[in-house]
Amino acid sequence: RHITDREHTAESNEPDVQIVVSNQTFANETRELRGALVDLSVATSTNIVNATSVISGGFSVSQKGKYPWLVSIRSSSGFHFCGGALLNKQWVLTAAHCKVRRSDKCVFATLARKGNAGAIVRGVGDVKTHPQAATTMYNTWTYDFELVKLDEQLLYSDYVRPICLPAQFIAGQSCMLAGWGRIKAQPAEYAEFLQEAEITTKQKNSCGSYTPLIDDSSFCAEGRASACNGDSGGPLVCEDSSGRAFVTGITSWASSSCKIGAPSGFGDVSAVRGWINQIIST
Known part of the structure; x- marks a missing residue:
């Protein structure tokens, strides 16, 4: 390869x-x-x-089921190219730029980037891209959201469970990013197992030189880690005071060097909650 x-x-x-x-x-x-x-x-x-998806500066996850809503989206030949978040028994939220195909597979309950041992696999039954999804002058995406309908409903378990939608975006939250992908941009080095990192959401006008990339459908977050090739489409997960988890963001972009401490960009899920609910409730 x-x-x-x-x-x-x-x-x-x-x-x-x-x-x-x-x-x-x-x-x-x-x-x-x-x-x-x-x-x-x-x-x-x-x-x-x-x-695609990867975390630079993250740590390996050893506990299966720690992120039961996390999805590895793979090609028909098994190559992981994007992450996603399970919303209910049949719908997954990912990024529009992932451009999921009907021939792709959604893999649940796994820590490994390759293989399906012990995992649950579903095919793609339908794909709905946000109607306002488009590339920007910076070659990033606005309204970078896509909904993937599984070809067969899932059964919930300790390892497969949906995540909640947020009512609003809150800056200053410490949140968890998890995914498979590069742990170093150059030379390319991929993680064999799921990686996680803690980063903090920022005010939309406080992303430094990256602020022009932020619009009503996105936000940035930063910390001692960065998203990187292969983390696209994966959820940024924040918790409320009761410990309930929400998919606050969908990974969209990061610095070309996956520089630790540089902001990463996320689709603001609260901005499209109405569209999501309209699709997944039918």
């Missing part, structure tokens, strides 16, 4: 944008790794890598 990079230059005037598209080749198919990795330098140039 190898990754090839193609560099392009965007036509937008301010800031200059450099795009690096990474492709993953496996079996007899080539698919674009999903996700946007962004780096705004002092010179206001933006490096964007389209990729």
Whole structure:
């Protein structure tokens, strides 16, 4: 398996944008790794890598069932390319830029990035992308949400359980990010097992040089870790005072180097709660 990079230059005037598209080749198919990795330098140039899910600076998860709502979305040949969050027995929330296909699989109750030993696997029955989902001048996404309907309902257990939708976005919360993907951007180094990290949500106007990337449908969070290639679509999970977990954000972008301490970007789930409920209740 190898990754090839193609560099392009965007036509937008301010800031200059450099795009690096990474492709993953496996079996007899080539698919674009999903996700946007962004780096705004002092010179206001933006490096964007389209990729998938990973956590830089995180720690391995050894307790199966710690994140029972977490989904590994994989190609038909078993390659993990995005994460997701289980909302009920048949619907998963992920990122629009993941572009899930009917041939893909959703894998539950697993810690490993590869293989399905002891895991629960469902096919994709339908995909609903948010009607306002679109790329921005920075090559990130606005309204970066997609709902995946499983081809067969799940049975809940200690290892498979849904997560709640938030009523509102709250800045200053310490939340958990979990996913499979790169633990180092360059040279590429992937985690074999689930990684987790604690990061803090920020005010929408307090993301430093990344603030122009934030809109009504997104927010940033930062800490001693960063999202990275392969974490796209995965949930940022925050708890209320009673310990109830909410999918506050859906991983959308991170710095091109997965720099620890740099903000990562998330879709603001509270902004699309009405759309989600309308889809999953039918």
